[in-house]
Amino acid sequence: MxxxxxxxxxxxxxxxxxxxxxxxxxxxxxxxxxxxxxxxxxxYPYDLRLSGLRRAAQPEKAQKILAAAFGTKNPYALLHSWAGWTLIGYKPERRCVIRGVYHPDHGQDAALADSQGYFLKFYARHQGEQTVQRHRYLAEEGGFDFIVPRPLAYVEKYCALLLEEAEGVPLEQCLSASKCEAEDALIAAARALVAWHRLPIALPVTASADAEIRSAAVGVDSLLGDPESPARALAEALLERVPSAPTALLHGDFHCRQLILGADGVIRVLDLDELTAGDPANDLAYFCAHAQTMAVLGEIDADRADWAGRFLVESYQSMSGRSIPPRRLDWHLSAALLREAEQPFRRFHAEWPSKTRELFTLAQRAWSGHLR
Incomplete structure (x- = not known):
């Protein structure tokens, strides 16, 4: 259109x-x-709940948003910073992520250097404040084993969060490099996750995944078009046998596209919007499930995806001193693959019906592994 x-x-x-x-x-x-x-x-971008994003569609208001975020009284000084916006991610009525490059036309002082990248995230009301709190807490706690992007400003009027851009090599790119390079990147990712899971849960987070699993099942059944509702059946079976485990602070959406390997060997962790509390195996399983999704969609070699997941889990267990029983990991892998089964449709993949079925079959296979 x-x-x-x-x-x-x-x-x-x-x-x-x-x-x-x-x-x-x-x-x-x-x-x-x-x-x-x-x-x-x-x-797009006239979103029903993201009022800041709606305003950003107008050049004059977009410049005012940036002026408020960068702390300048001259909104027109940031004209070129706005003109180069690139859409990174968009979840209607929930949040939108835009990347920009800072170009001050009149040389005013700001939190970023000229030509430095930044991210601007628009939220539904009240969600942005919670994310700012998370970034500040994790920015203070990280540093040696992981780093989160520094929050530069939060403009409450527009529910807009300004973040510095993490510099380095995306872990997704590392996985497709030589095996030696991939191992180094995965070891850094495992080290980051071990440190993350050792943090005290000092933030308000949700700890139940019941609603999320059931919601994913409803979506997958709609895509499969199966009158017997196999995804709902799998979801209920999962929720009847939730494994007992220690509780830790979880990233909630931990996968290779959320991780940047810095030149210093430290992982930069992106996107704190799904932060939660629960079984540490959840984050490990989601990394594995996302890698398998990439393989199903032809974005990475299937053998490399399987190896990367196993290597991360083994490295995590070795560094943390925690042994995660395979049956417990399979439970979380099944739940994660059930969530991932919607991704081919969400990404507008031309073969989404068959790819959805393939991912759901993998979820069923992981569940069978849990039952053995």
């Missing part, structure tokens, strides 16, 4: 569990609501 000046226009549609006509009516200029279907359709 073409937008202004022939540029592509990204639309998103959302199905609601209940009627939201009253909420949507406030945004009728750019949102079309179908009450009989409970579906709202909007063009």
């Amino acid at each position: 073409a937008g202004n000046e022939g540029k592509p226009l990204f639309m998103y549609a959302k199905l609601y569990a209940e009627d939201v006509a009253q909420h949507v009516s406030r945004h009728s200029l750019y949102c079309r609501y179908f009450p009989e279907l409970r579906i709202a359709v909007s063009p």
Whole structure:
């Protein structure tokens, strides 16, 4: 679909569990609501809940957002910083991540150097404040074994968080390099995760994954189109046999695309939005599940993906002194693969029906491993 000046226009549609006509009516200029279907359709970036992102669609307001974030009184001094924005990730009505490069036109002092990259994250109201708290806590606790991007500013009016860009080599790239380089990167990742799991849980986090597992199952069943609802059956089987384990602070979305290997050999950990508490095996299993997803989608060699997961788990156990029983890891791997089974559709993969089925089959296989 073409937008202004022939540029592509990204639309998103959302199905609601209940009627939201009253909420949507406030945004009728750019949102079309179908009450009989409970579906709202909007063009990006006119998001129904991300008010800061909506404002950022207008150049004048985008410059004001940056001016507030960088602490300058002259919003036009950041014109070129805004012009180079690149969309990194977008979850409608939840959050949006944009990358920019800092170019001060008038040489004012700021937290970044000229031409340095930054990330601007827009949140639904109140979510951004929680993420700022997480970044500050983990920035203080990290340093030797892991580093999180420094929060530079939070603009409450726009629910916009400004973060420095982590410099280094993405772990995803390291996994495709020589085995020696991949081993070094995975050892650094394991060291970071061990240190992370040893931190005191000094932040308000959720500790139950029940709703997330059930929600993923509903989505996967919809994609599979199987009237017997096998994903829901797997979810209920998982929740009936949750393994007992020690509780630790978890990243919640730990995988190779969230990790940057710095020149100093220390891992930079990105995206603290899914921070939670639970079994340390959860983070390890999600790394393995994401690597398997990349293999299914043809983004990495399948043998390399399997090896990377095993090597990370072995390195983690050796460094932490914790032995994680295979059956416990298989439980978390099955749950993680169930969540990952929606990814081919979310990423607009041309063969998403078969890829969804393949990932769900892997989730069932991991569950069978748990039962053995």
